[in-house]
Amino acid sequence: MSKKWNLGVLGLGEGRSIISAAQRSELWTLGNICDLNEELCKERCQEFGFSKYTLSYEEMLQDKDIDVIGIYTPDQLHAKHIKMALEAGKHVICTKPLMVSLDEANELLEVQRRTGKAVFVGQSSRYFEPIKRQREDYDAGKHGELDSIETHYISDARWFLEKNWSHQAGFSWMYNFMIHAVDLAAWYLPDIEDVYGVGVTSENTKAYNLTVPDTMKFILKDKNGRSAAVNGIYALPTLGSAVEQSISCTLRGTKGISRSGYPKLKYYTNFQPIQKTAELHTYDEKHPYYFRFEQESHHAGEYQNYIEYFAQCMNNGATPKPDLTEGIHTLAIMEAMEESMKTGMVTKISEVLKRRNISL
Template sequence: MSEIKSIAVVGLNVGRNHIVEGIVPRPERWRLAAVCDLNSERLDAVAEEFGVPARTGSFDELLAREDIDVIDLGTPPATHVDLTMKALAAGKHVVCEKPLAGSIADVDQLAEAERKSGRLLMPVFQYRYGDGVQKARRIIDAGIAGKPYLGTVETHWKRTPAYYEVKWRGKWATELGGVLMTHAIHQHDMLNYLMGPVAKLFARATTRVNAIEVEDCVAASLEMESGALVALSATLGSQNEISRLRLMFENVTFESGGEVYSPGDEPWQILPANDEVAAKIEALLKDYKPVGRRYLGQLDAFHEALHGRAPNPVTVADARRSLELATAFYHSAETGRDVALPLGPDHPKYRGWRPDEKEAAE
């Protein structure tokens, strides 16, 4: 049986990055069967650049094609739930950009739809794919790092008014949030991946950098289930851009390296407490096999999952944890109170955190 899966990419700005980084380098794994975008100029440009056999502005047309196995969504945030639900109902596997949804209720609905469909839904968290973060995860999973003490996560980026010329950005209804939802979500996922889950959170959020509705500066203090403490900060008003995680464990201190938009890459500082710990790390990583970076690594791992050789590498449960953190963040910032996780249907923001929705409901 052929190993090749047929994939269609929808939304061709970030979707083009999926093609360049994750699909084109792996012709033995993926056949880019079709591209889809409402913007016909963008559609034509990408279809021609990669010689894609089919192009369309109609999502429904894609879903009707039986030869397509996977729908890969790079459309704006507020479209994700609807398009994912339709694709699962049409029997497709789905890859969906962040944020997967605009509420925990919607994530739970997607989890149920995935379960019923028998297909896989993989939210995108490509920052997990880099050899620095992967080595850290292996060391932690092996129990070598020991008791988690404290972490700091800094997402200090820069966005100017030009960035907000794209209409869906900067507004609650269409971006679903600001620096927390769109930018820091990746590093906050890395925190969950390496030191999670979160037990409690106290947060502040404000808008100071650009003339937008959504937040662009946030800070929070977290208590993890393990008892470790974490400080998060994220802004779009930093003159130099930094993405940095520092995670202090009993036996190892980790500090992320890589580039601003790929902090999972090597070199990470992995500082052992002593020679004995260093020897354990060396033995553990002796046979370490590098992973592809970013979308390449994540799509490689998804391909393995589609063939039943590995679990889905990023799950709806991972997206839920990330959106729970965001929900708790917005709730704490609004009420000035601590919020305990996990959040269930009884939480006042289970159905969404957007202040515009709340106002409309009142």
């Protein structure tokens, strides 16, 4: 019989989505929820008909019934909160970005290997319907030999600069937002070696007294010469997601092409090259499953998909992916992207890992 997994949720902003997912899943029970903000704890208890909360992460970690901690705190705190969970003997589901630099990668690898607990990175985009379907088609060989990829995450996300932690050290558009597009590229090209890119900080970001680049373009090339073009734009007006998906992933192979994206439940394919028009697949009936709260905010459907995948892997003795190793590899790509933006030169992933003394 499958084990039912008991979840503790840390951080109740976006953590709202995993609470909804756990409550609807036959594979999960909700053990406790935790936030420093007591009003928010009470709000979530009321919203989800849940009677328990704590303001202390340490207290939640002491609960022997909890198997897995879901971490949804500000980006800069993830490394610390993952370590605490592992040391307390818990498995971890941590939202993206896994961390905001490679500074703590080796320490985390050591703790994870010593404790033998799972660390799963909640790269939600991989679990959105059109993007899932695209992966299934890729795995079924419908694209043939994959030669070129284009991914982007384009969103006018200036609203995000109202959050206090977006002004604290460690925040960047690249780690918080662009990681979705980078992760998709690395998912299809796991052997990326060369990274080149440019970035600018627009006046719109500078108006918030921030200097992090908000408009970035990269070419990532793997060891076989296949490439991905990855684009990220976060503080300029957009055409809106009806015209251009916020997140997009195009795969071009010898036998066919496909384009998936987010937040529209649309997927385009052309697996018959003589046909000039793409086929459009829509999944509109799944809108209420993916978007459970106001407008198209939060990611409850993606989290439902990934916590169930996590539980199934664990019940079958498999490692849920992306795991810590894969997550750190993606951060190495991002460190190379940052370096290339500064030097104007190509940066090699193997050199980033070598100078950081990281072996994956």
